[in-house]
Amino acid sequence: MTNRITKYQEGEISRLLDSKKTSEFLGMSIHWVKASRHKPELSGPPFLKIGRTVKYDIRDLNEWLETRKYRGTYEFSQTGGTK
Numbered sequence: 221m222t223n224r225i226t227k228y229q230e231g232e233i234s235r236l237l238d239s240k241k242t243s244e245f246l247g248m249s250i251h252w253v254k255a256s257r258h259k260p261e262l263s264g265p266p267f268l269k270i271g272r273t274v275k276y277d278i279r280d281l282n283e284w285l286e287t288r289k290y291r292g293t294y295e296f297s298q299t300g301g302t303k
Contacts, residue, residue, distance in 0.1 A: 266284065
């Protein structure tokens with residue numbers, strides 16, 4: 221229990237974002253963020269499901285964004301849009 225309190229006090233818990241804050245972080249609509257959880261073709265970011273609550277770990281979002289970097293459209297067409 222002490223470890224959990226310490227992490228919270230250090231701000232580690234704030235790395236979990238709700239759908240609205242995730243949409244702001246990614247620059248995508250909240251509709252897209254929610255839809256990406258249900259439609260595999262959108263290849264959305266990984267999320268956590270805690271009871272009925274959905275959260276996104278900012279570390280996962282940063283990793284997910286890194287996998288979407290391209291140097292040119294030729295790379296995108298070679299991978300079919302995914303890496």
